[in-house]
Amino acid sequence: MSDKSFTLKDNGSGEEADLASYKGTLGPEVVDVRSLYGQQGIFTFDPGFASTASCESTITFIDGEEGILLYRGYPVEQLAQKSSFIEVCYLLLYGELPTQDELGKFENNIRRHTMINETMLRLFNGFHHDAHPMAMVSGVVGSMSAFYHETMDIQSARRREIFSHRIIAKLPTIAAAAYKHTLGQSFMYPRNDLDFASNLLHMFFAVPAEYYEIDPVAAEAIDLLLILHADHEQNCSTSTVRLAGSSGANPYSAIAAGIAALWGPAHGGANEAVLTMLKEIGSAKNIPEYVARAKDKDDSFRLMGFGHRVYKNFDPRAKIIRDMCHKVLAKLGDDNDPLFELALELEQVALQDDYFVEKQLYPNVDFYSGIIYRALGFRPSMFTVMFAIARSVGWVSHWQEMITDPAYRIARPRQLYVGPETRDYVDVTNR
Numbered sequence: 001m002s003d004k005s006f007t008l009k010d011n012g013s014g015e016e017a018d019l020a021s022y023k024g025t026l027g028p029e030v031v032d033v034r035s036l037y038g039q040q041g042i043f044t045f046d047p048g049f050a051s052t053a054s055c056e057s058t059i060t061f062i063d064g065e066e067g068i069l070l071y072r073g074y075p076v077e078q079l080a081q082k083s084s085f086i087e088v089c090y091l092l093l094y095g096e097l098p099t100q101d102e103l104g105k106f107e108n109n110i111r112r113h114t115m116i117n118e119t120m121l122r123l124f125n126g127f128h129h130d131a132h133p134m135a136m137v138s139g140v141v142g143s144m145s146a147f148y149h150e151t152m153d154i155q156s157a158r159r160r161e162i163f164s165h166r167i168i169a170k171l172p173t174i175a176a177a178a179y180k181h182t183l184g185q186s187f188m189y190p191r192n193d194l195d196f197a198s199n200l201l202h203m204f205f206a207v208p209a210e211y212y213e214i215d216p217v218a219a220e221a222i223d224l225l226l227i228l229h230a231d232h233e234q235n236c237s238t239s240t241v242r243l244a245g246s247s248g249a250n251p252y253s254a255i256a257a258g259i260a261a262l263w264g265p266a267h268g269g270a271n272e273a274v275l276t277m278l279k280e281i282g283s284a285k286n287i288p289e290y291v292a293r294a295k296d297k298d299d300s301f302r303l304m305g306f307g308h309r310v311y312k313n314f315d316p317r318a319k320i321i322r323d324m325c326h327k328v329l330a331k332l333g334d335d336n337d338p339l340f341e342l343a344l345e346l347e348q349v350a351l352q353d354d355y356f357v358e359k360q361l362y363p364n365v366d367f368y369s370g371i372i373y374r375a376l377g378f379r380p381s382m383f384t385v386m387f388a389i390a391r392s393v394g395w396v397s398h399w400q401e402m403i404t405d406p407a408y409r410i411a412r413p414r415q416l417y418v419g420p421e422t423r424d425y426v427d428v429t430n431r
Contacts, residue, residue, distance in 0.1 A: 006031050008040070015040060026061050026070075043414045055242065056405070059092060059397050060233045064310040069317065071231060072096070080320045085226040085390075086110060086196050089168055092231055092397040107196075113169035114190035114199065116177070117147050124181045133385045134263040136178040141171070142256035152250045154403055163251050164396040171392045172196075175385045176203035182381070197222040200389070205377060217331045218376050224324050225369055228317040229387055231394030233310075237261040237268065241395045242402050246411040251399055258395045259388050268384040268391075271370030274305040275339065275380050283338065284345040295355050305367025306350060307360070317365040322347075325368040333375045343371050 006019040017039040020032045030053040033044050046052045061070040069076040072091050079088055083097075086107045090098045098106060123143060127136050144166075145152060151163040173190055180187050188203045197219040206212035232238070240261040245254035262268035281290050293301040308315050326344075333340050347363055350356045373383050402408055 004029065008036070010040060024056075027063065037414075043416070045416055049239075054234055054239065054411075055402065056407070057234070057398070057401060058095065059401060060231045060394070062233050062310055064308070067311055067314050067316045069232075076228065076316055077320060080224055080227050083227065084195075085223050085230070088227050088230050089393040092393050093164055093400070109165055110169045110196065111190075111192045111199075113166050114173050114192070116170050116173050120144070120147055121177060121187060124177055124187075127178075127181060129182060129184060131182070132263075133175070133178040133182060133381050134259065134388070136181065137171075137175055137385055137388060138256050138259040138263070140174050140178070141167075141259060142253055144170075144252040145250045148252070154248065154251060160251070160400055160403065164400060167252075167255055167392050167396050171389050172200045173203060175382075175389055176200070178385065179204055179379075179382055182379075195219070195223075197226065201376075204382075215332065217328060221324050221328050221372055221376065224321065225372065225386070226390040228321060228365060229369075229390035231391070231397065234398075235267070236264070237391065238394060238398050241399055243411045245399045245402060246409065248410075251396075254399055255392070255395055258391075262388055262391065263384055268387040270304060270366035271373070271387070272380045272383045274367050274370040275374060277304040278339045278342050278346070281342060281346070284342050287342075287346055287349055291349060291353065303346075303350065303361070305370070306356065306363055308364045311364070314360075314362045315364040318363050318368060321365055321368040321372070322363070325372050328372050328375050337374075340371065340375070343367075 004021045006021060008017045008019060009015070017036055019036065021029045022032060023029045037043060044052075059072065061073075062068065071079060071088060072095055074091070074097075079091075083091075087098065087103055089110070090103060090106050120140060120143065123140055124136060127139075148163075148166065151159045151166065153159045177187050186208050188206045188208070190199050191202055194202055194214070198214045200222060201214050201218055202212060234242075237258040241254045241258035244257040245251065265273055281287060290301065290303070293299045294303045329340055329344075347367070350361065350363060356362070369387075370380070370383055373386060374380070378386065
């Protein structure tokens, strides 16, 4: 708690309420309004929770003005350059970077949790072939509570740890199975001899009839994307996991709820929307027209993949992924694909246009990630699924933190009611 406090005064009655403030390690102070209803009988009003701190957390810090993203205090730029997704998973789960021995044991544990129950695998046959992969993934993850009963005890630290490892390990396998089902191809089992990113590529793109060689640039790009999407503070899907988990619901259902929230086009579906936009623009010669439309307040068209709700400066993840995007396109991009040329041209126009520079509407991580996934061979419907694979470690880390928080209680927001006042029921014959 800081030395500062705030006094809220009712100008009508003159009544006052003293509100304590808290200062975190980094970031703005927060005002404690928990006693406000008891003291003055009023609620706070914050649609979208844009100015509300819903919890204490030690996991991720974002400074949107300065373009800073920290995982457990470590700048994402350093982790992207020097670490691996598995090491970042350990960091987010346990709070510290692992020793070499700890990392080896953790990675081995994740590799040996990748198989899914054969009965669960047969669940995919119940989905239509053209079902969206996110529908399949959220449904199958929710069903995990019917297969892994022993990790339903959320009061057991060991059971919670097993659950956490299981989600991180099995979600790529579930995602790949959903992808193969949409193609009508045979499911590819995971391989324990491959690292996380390489195993993911193997399960998605290998077929039983042929040898599949994993491109190191593709594996490097996947690992980087997973790191950059691993966590992002109290975003919509993470808050959904916390909200669902706060009821004491089994952790698999909480993760399934997070996956459903991520599916929304304003959240995890943004990179898919970037490709849709590029297809609409069609050609580099049409860029000036669409840039002009984006500047027109009376035109509903918006450039997808530019700007960010939190970052008022350049998205730090975009700076990192931009170089990887160009590296992937140089190695794996289809020279005959006009969308790649169009994307790079649009990027340059936006970076140099005074309007976008002034409003700091820089390309964000979604702009580049969709282009990379397309170059690697992923269908647009799988982009959000890949996001879910990465964010799974953030979800389970926040769920673990919430469950062990002494202040943990079921989430129960209130509302500003604007409906009818009290009225009496009228019999149907008299209406």
